[in-house]
Amino acid sequence: MTEDRNRPVTIDALLKLKRTERPSPEFWQQFERELREKQLAAIVEKRPWWCAVPGVYVFAVRHRLPLAAFSSSVALALVGFNAYQVFVPGTPQAAAAPASVAAEVAGPVGAVALADTVSVRVATPALPAAPRVTRAASRAVVASSDALPAIPLLGDLPASGATERFDSLSHSLAGDLTMADASGTLTGRSLLMGGREFGPRTMPVRAAVSEPLAQMQAPSEEHRSRLLAEVYPAMAGPSDMVAPASERVLGHLSDDRLYPTGSRYDLSSGTFSIRF
Amino acid sequence: MDVVKVLGKTHVASPERRREADGDWEIVQKVQAGEVAAFDQLILKYRARVHAIIYNLTSNREDASDLAQDTFIKAFQSIHRFQGQSSFFTWLYRIAINSTLSHLRKNRMRSFFSLERISEDEPVAREIVSALTEKSGAERDAYVHELQDKLNEAMQKLSIKHRTVVTLFEIDGLSHEEIAEVTGSSVGTVRSRLHYAKRLLQAELQPYIRQ
Known part of the structure; x- marks a missing residue:
């Protein structure tokens, strides 16, 4: 024990101590189960379209496709896609x-x-x-x-x-x-x-x-x-x-004439008359 | 001194590594040919190392578990693109480290420790702890626990790049060349980062260091 106390402890030794931080064997069983579930889900799940973009790039590089041709074809595809979205009937x-x-x-x-x-x-x-x-x-x-x-x-x-x-x-x-x-x-x-x-x-x-x-x-x-x-x-x-x-008839009549003529009752000149 | 063999962009540090890489490449070709079950061999072979790297980068066991699983899923999904230009483990480590760095950047404000227990059954751990303290029983356990906290705190104080280099070199035991390949930097940068990171760690862990 005293011999151990006299041993130098360096930073490398302390970092070696971190290597011993390991999970228990039970952890690996759970890990494997969860990984299996995720793996199955990943197989079933449909990947979004943009996941294929790196694949297209790899294809272009592998087949030595010229950069200009590659970019123009990508641009054409994008423009075509947008145009299709605008003009498609039923949208x-x-x-x-x-x-x-x-x-x-x-x-x-x-x-x-x-x-x-x-x-x-x-x-x-x-x-x-x-x-x-x-x-x-x-x-x-x-x-x-x-x-x-x-x-x-x-x-x-x-x-x-x-x-x-x-x-x-x-x-x-x-x-x-x-x-x-x-x-x-x-x-x-x-x-x-x-x-x-x-x-x-x-x-x-x-x-x-x-x-x-x-x-x-x-x-x-x-x-x-x-x-x-x-x-x-x-x-x-x-x-x-x-x-x-x-319109012509109405245009010839002023407002004063229009409304009395439109009324059946007349109180002018001190008499009350009714038009039929 | 390790024989550094340059194969394209790949540095193979030793004949064992080379044999290991060849064996992995055979398995990968089987998976690419449609034998999906062969991928389990790669999982069994690398899961502990991948988990250890991620755990030492995050200091969180749950995050490490999730990220290690995600790493294998991503590798499985992209294995048809692996052309063998680098060794499989380098490629796998790169996926693991990129996933972890992305996770750490996203959750910069939300980080907490969830640590695995230091196993004193291993001779290395027992020797180091005995060199640091004469305590025994519960007091010794408390001391080990405190030391573990300090170690992880010091690691988390390093920048992500420095932490990655320290983890790959000191904990996983990769060579400078392999680290350079995994991290996509030069060997000189790796050495420099390692040196700087060790100085910082030494300053942080001064009470536990005895020359």
Whole structure:
């Protein structure tokens, strides 16, 4: 014991002591069991695609693939992958495109079309950029010369506080159209008077859509526009004749004259009269 | 002096190492050919050494167990890419050390000791402890426990690079050339790091050192 106490203890000796920190034999049984489980899980589990990237690199190096050719093929694959993601039908982007196209058509174009038809004065606010009417959108407007097909699209406008009243108008017009559709007649009066609140309306400020792909019209929308163009012009004929006349009549009347003539009761000149 | 044989980028320190590397390469070829069970031989052969390296780098037995398992899983998954340009153990050590370094960097703020027991059944440990203390029984156990704590604290005070070199050289017994290959640095760097790390450890463990 005294001999041991006299022995020098170096840093190497102390580090050798660390070699003796070893786990018990039972530890290795558990280790092996856990390792087996992980190994099986690793075999079953599908590895993510990016795990194959080093393999591609090794392949390129092993087969002496020139760096430029390798990089260009990788870049081409990436671009192709992105393009595939954008254009593949059935993706969320593709599903969102018709809605944005409809909203675009129902914006300034739809508003102008309504003004031609039922003389609703629509004050369009100054847009930050001139609205771009795409080929598909303009085709939809041309197909429906009286712009009635644009009416159902008004439902696609965003429901904000400023557009709530405009929405109610569009709903009532849509109701009139449905009724007219059912009865087979459509008069400008029903269109004009059916709406409760005609007057200056403010279109919501819409952000300019800069995504060209978003402005493309879906084939289903095109088909619908074509069908509506065949149906609505015949029904919208009377409204073209009646609505401008009503506007002329209303335009000649001042507010003072308009409201008393609209009333059945008259208290002027000290007498009370009722008109029948 | 070991015969340093340069084979491409590989330094084979001795004929035994060379034979060992050849045996491993045969097993690896079997695994690559589809004989998956042959990989168990490699696990049995290297699990203790891989675990020891990781344990001495982390000073945590649970982390060491998990990381050692992960090392073998990664090696198994990537064994088809192993071309035999270096020895299998070098390749395996590199995976183990990279996994451990990544783990240590991620959990820099969360590190605690979970130590294995120093086995005094081994002559080396008994001699060293006897040279340090005359105590016996519970007092001796407490002394050994304290010494173990100090040793691990001192190791954890080293930077990861210095700790790796000390672990591979002093605890696993690799040569400077092998460490250089495993760590991807030059032999001079390995020597320099080893020297610096030992000086730091000596300063930390001064109360236990007797010249």
